[in-house]
Amino acid sequence: MKEQKQKHKKTEKEKSFAVKNKWKVAFLALLGIIVGLVGFFFLRATQQREVIQYDTQPIVQREGEPVLSINSDKEQINALIDFYLQNYQKDSDVEYHFQLENQAMLTGDFKVLGAPITFYLYFDPYVTDDGNVQLQADSLSIGTLDLPVKQVMKMIEKSFKFPKWIEFNPDEETVLVRLDQFRMENGLFVKAEKINLVDDDIQVSLYLPQDKEK
Known part of the structure; x- marks a missing residue:
């Protein structure tokens, strides 16, 4: 037992x-x-699969007096941006949006492990001495994820289609809007004069192309 x-x-x-x-x-x-x-x-979030290199174009100096100076506000500029991006991204599978509030905001969606993740990247805009616009990254919102701005900017640069006159610099956390490389259909140049988002005061000048100034 x-x-x-x-x-x-x-x-x-x-x-x-x-x-x-x-x-x-x-x-x-x-x-x-x-x-x-x-x-x-x-x-996957931090790996850079390929190095994206852009041929940095020399600054185009806009000489002489502008043919037109425009005072605008955020609502008007946002309408122009939306119109341009809708046309520019019409054949793209992924879309992003850019608008001006008290800061400049870039937003879009990533797919991570099959799930969409929305990001909001906020910038402070500055007018450069040559009339271009530099966007300095200020803060990032990407759900509950804690990712550095530098890595997210690399992902944005690789994932979305941007015009050639938009230059990303993830290491410096800046985006340069090369207005000197942007042309309207009639050939006019654009030069930024002032951007004050808090007081809703935006000023730009239009210049004739060099061959028409003579």
Whole structure:
């Protein structure tokens, strides 16, 4: 009888030990999957698959007096931006939006592991001495993810189609709007004079192309 009881106790202990081992293995497997997914996402989010190089064009100096000076506001500029981007992105599979509020805001969607993630990247705009516009990244909102602005800008640069006169510099966390490289259909140049988003005061000048100035 004693031997049977001892054998029964050993069997119960062995069963209990086996159950604990199964739970331990399951827990470790689940932990491994979670760590693997986190590592995979971080690698995909921070990896730069290719180096994107743009041929930086020399600054086009706009000489002489402007043919027209325009005072505008954010609502009018946003309408122009929306019209331009709708036409520019009509054949693109992914879209982004850019608008002026108290800051400049670039927004769009990434797909990470098949799930869309919306980002909001905020910039402070500055007019450069040559009449272009530099956007200095100020803050980033991308759901609950905590990613550096530099890496997100690299992802944006690779994921979306931008005009040739838009120059990204993720290392400096800036975007340069090369208005000196932008042409209207009639050939007019655009030069930024002032951007004050808080007071809603935006001023630009239009210049004739050089061959028509003579």
